[in-house]
Amino acid sequence: MKLKTNSVGWLGRAAKTGLSALVVLSVVACHKADQPIQPIMPTSQTTCALDGMLLLDFPGPKAQIHYADGETDFFCDTMEMFSIYLRPEQQRRIKAIFTQDMGKANWQAPLGQWIDARKAYYVVGSNMSGSMGPTLASFARMEDAQAFSKKHGGKVLRFDQVTPEMTTLGGGVIHDERM
Structure with a gap:
């Protein structure tokens, strides 16, 4: 026992x-x-999820979406990021979205300066182009977005004010008849 x-x-x-x-x-x-999820620094080989273009080869703010399944999509332009995010058929759960603070980054060759895209301010309709033509310039501070808007035109909006109609991908390559 x-x-x-x-x-x-x-x-x-x-x-x-x-x-x-x-x-x-x-x-x-x-x-x-x-x-918290941290942004990933693109390399010289990082390509855009939509068109396969190399991110670092083009001007203007870049973006990245981190999904709940652990995958990350990179975008060579904020216009492309919004076009994916605002699609009604977008069913993947998103954990984080980042873009670059153009108040600190160099427009022609933006590196680093990643910020939470949902907290950013955007200038829609400026005369500055991104990789595919018109883009939404992103900023961490409202003051920087307003200064950019005064210099380059456009309207300052918060993330939740950007609509699908503002993010059409009809510029750039579609209108380039040399291709």
Whole structure:
């Protein structure tokens, strides 16, 4: 009898230890899942999800969408990012969206300066072009967006004020008859 009691006691302790380990692993996994997503720095080989163009070869703000399934789409233009995000058939769960702060980045060769696209201000209708023609200039600060708008034209909007009608992809390559 004593042997049985000890083996049950040993098994009970092992089960408790295993259960404790599972709880710790669950907490660690949840903590990791709750960590904020960080933007990914594009390389010279990073291509646009829509047209395959190399991101770093073109002027204007770039964008990236991080999905819940762990995949990331890059865009050589904010116009393309909005056209995907605002599609009514867009069913993929989005975890984060980033664009570049053109108040700090060089328009002709923007590097870094990634900001949360949902908190950014956008200038729609300016005379500055992105990779595919007209684009939405993105800014972390309202003051920078307003200064850009005064210099280059256009209207300052928040992320949630941008509509699908503002993000048509009808410029750029479609109208280039040399292609």
